[in-house]
Amino acid sequence: MMLRDDDPPQRQIQKLRRINTVLIDRIDRLEESRGSAWSMFQAAVALEQEVLTRTRQLEKALADLSQRNRELAVARAAAEEANRSKTRFLRAASHDLLQPLSAARLFLSALADTPMDDHQKELSERLSGAFESVEQLMHAVLDISRLDSQRIEFHRQPVALGELFRRLAAEYAPLAEAKGLRLSFVPTDAVVESDPVFLRRIAQNLVSNAIKYTNQGGVVVGMRRKNGLCWLCVYDSGMGIPAVDRNRIFDEFQRLGNDHGTPGMGLGLSIVRRACSKLGHPISLNSEAMRGTVFRVGLPPVAEGGGDRCAEPPDTALLNLRGRVALVIENDPGMRRGYEMILQDRLGMVARVTGGTAEAVATMGEEPPDVILADYHLENGDTGVAAIETLRGRASRSVPAVMITAHRDPEIARACAAMGVIALEKPVRPSELAEVLGRILG
Template sequence: MEPDQKRITVEAAPADPNDRAGKLNRINEVLMDRVERLEASKGTGWSMFQAAVALEQEVNARTRDLERALLDLSNRNRELALAREAAEEANRSKTRFLRAAGHDLLQPIAAARLFLGAIRDSSLQPAQAELVEQLGSAVQSVEELMQAVLEISRLDSQRIEFSRQPVALGDLFTRLAREYAPQAEARGLRLVFAPTRAVVDSDPAYLRRITQNLVSNAIKYTPEGGVLVGARRRGARVWLEVRDSGIGIAADDRARIFDEFQRGPGEGAAPGMGLGLAIVRRACAKLGHPIHLDSLPGRGTLFRVGLPLVQNAADPPPVGGWATAPQPSAQTPVLTGLSAILIENDPSLQRAYAIQLRDRAGMTVHVAASSAEAEAVLDANPGLRPDIVIADYQLDHGDTGLFAIAALRERLGPVPALMVTAHDSAEVARACGRLDVPLLLKPVTAEALRHAIAGAIMAQR
């Protein structure tokens, strides 16, 4: 048994201590490397976890900031919308007020015009005549300012109505040539309207107003030389051109002159309100007519308005709107012996009409303030058939001159009638046109009133 035991003892003997230490060192190195890698992996994951948590917190904070900003923006937009609505309502209220008050604002001016005409026809001393002329000039300035302000108010209205139709520029030029010839002659200027057969699509009343303002403006700012008005065709458009040899417009002033109450140099020689070009710009914008300006200081100015051409147009209606009163001629018509029913609710205008028509023109005038009073005039005067009915549009308690004219015609037949009103609106003009009643706008001169009466009577014969 001893040999075997000896053998076993030999096989179980430990290895070399140096080899064991080296192996342990190697094992230790592997384990430490693994531990280090695990620690490194653990540290990276923790850092990523911490970064993710921090990023989430930042995102939440930024989301809350964005939500607050969006809420603030929504509140601001709501405030702006309310402010805009308030401003638009204020503008609409102003427009409604001016439209409603326009009639009453012009009534005293209309009466003053007629009273001044009566005074002017009287025997006056030279000093008195000069005072009357100065007063007449002041009244005319107030009238022009009121008309311009009311017209701007109408153009600013969102509910403005236009009556677009074919307009013959040749007819428009003929009427404006007669209208502005005295003004140009008084300033020593040549005023030329080039003949044209062009027919364009526009609102006749507003196109006439646009051209009037451009021609008047050209005459006003032209100290010498002349003004040329013409039409030039370019493709599907006709360009209405107003060219003058006046003082011109500097480049810095070309946008400003279209603003309200803006007047150029030299205005002292020809006073104005500075509203003409503001009306032109608004009317052109509403009608879709482009307007261009070319000018050189000291060399003159050219205004061009683009108008749609009407191809193969039939004869268009007369320029100026619907049923308008005829233009005055050189000779004052004789109205002596004619009779009229005057329907006017303003006492001062009743008196002014009476002075002009009864005392000056020799007419018989029956005055009424409403449709009912006009019919009462017929009841009180059996057999009366007036030569003409003269009516204001706006009467009391919702009554209108159109109702009065229709009621009298129902009893008398197609008696001539004339509407004299401060309501310069498309609705009133169209209503007058349907009844074949000429329309004369207040304030009106005594001469224009007499010519309108004579024209309305002649048109029915």
């Protein structure tokens, strides 16, 4: 828009006003643009300061987190060392703790074979029950310690369920009979793969638990095949397990109901869960109120065979022990006397008791014994392994042997397996010892 000299003044004024308006508008827009840029600049500066502040806070938080991680690492290392110390203590103390228990069990078993009046029989039974409770608690504590250890080793091998059932029947028949219950084991030829020691402990805890919580009816133990596994099944006609308690019962020190007269500390099913988890054996349960419970443990099958049918009857096997010579190597005088009473008075064997390898060699002379019973932990660094190897070397043949130990050590288990020696854990049951001797000498 341009001013012309020939335009009237009024028109020139109007043009000037429009020009002025346009210029003012341009200036306003320019000011607004300049203000926006300045605001953006100020916002960028403020944001940068905020980023720096947040960065410093993050760096401090990361430093605190690193310090906490270091503290947690130290605490975890201390806890692991404490757990290892606990395991070492229990391993070292187990021999001294179980030694007197084992001797007491042998003496009580020998006492039960002597004539007694009713009062003496009652005292003997109560003593046996008390020692049984202490033994179960000791085994539970040691088992949990082993299963919680990161260095535990399992020895998987074929296990004949029929043989396991026969041993469990002999072990728990008196307990079921005392409660007026029927205890039945369904015959089976199944052979499964598992650790024989821990599989027996699993079955023992399930059977014992079933008997404890069943007041009428009975308990049935059997095997069923399903989904490619052999399921060890323990049925009972007890009170049943409420649905809300079916996870809790596998925790330590958990017991159903408020019946404080029921023996036990509530550790059995915790051991079952730990052992099954370590061995990879699935476990399940079904229960119905007031109608009973069934626990199932899935075991991988190995083969089928008739090994159980060929097993010699227990009574016949025990008859084979009469007059057989057992060389006992045990450094504890009480245990030596206990073995002597059980082997001679109950089983009719000839017991030669010694305290170490040198004495055993001198006692053996030229005629080797029919079987060697050796404690693992002897005096002055002597061990049952060394004693058995020395005696077999002197006899120039592999004399049958049984190792009795309180040390639950994989090295001992491997050594016994390599030597073809049966290992029994203390406190040894006289009936179990008789059964093992009858089997290896039958």
